[in-house]
Amino acid sequence: DDVVEEKVDRKKAKKKLTPGQITELIVELENEVNKLPLALEKLPSDHPSRPDLLEKLNKTSLELESLISQKKINKKSKKKSKKKSNKKSTKKKEMKPKSKKNKTIEPIGEIRAEKTDRDAAIELDSRGKPLSEKPSEVIQHMIRDLSDPADLSFVDSEQALERKKKRNLTG
Secondary structure, eight states: OHHHHHHHHHHHHHSOOOHHHHHHHHHHHHHHHHHHHHHHHHSOTTOTTHHHHHHHHHHHHHHHHHHHHHHHHHHHHHHHHHHHHHHHHHHHHHOOOOOOOOOOOOOSSOOOOOOOHHHHHHTBOTTSOBTTSOHHHHHHHHHHHHHSOTTTTSSSHHHHHHHHHHHHHHO
16 A cells, blocks of 8 residues: 555656646645644553554655755755746837937037127128028019009908998098
8 A cells, every 4th residue: 555655656756747737746745744743642652553654754754855955956056037027028128219309500610609789780782681582582582573463452342342432431
């Protein structure tokens, strides 16, 4: 009977147990370890089965310790694997696109002083128009001034006639 149990135990040891199975075995062995001392206390000291019970108690306590250590090893290996996966994820997080900030462009060479009111007055031509305008823009503006009709303030000819009549009546 003991030989068969040892073979079964060896087979269990060879197979990899899941964490759930390990905890179940631990609970069973703890119950057994707790029951054996009570059974030993009930038996007289010169009883023939007492040495067998002591041996069984030692075996179960050793099995219990080995299962507990195996469970701890499983926890450590899981922690290690989690750490590795965390390292991979942090590498991905580190590769962020560079933020595009508005950088001020500074001229190379002499630093010019800020423009004052005098500078603004100097940059106007004799008519008071800024010199920075292109000649083509100035010409287009002059053409528009000449081509616009004088009666722009009136929306249409009827309104112009009504105003003319009012002037004649009052005057």
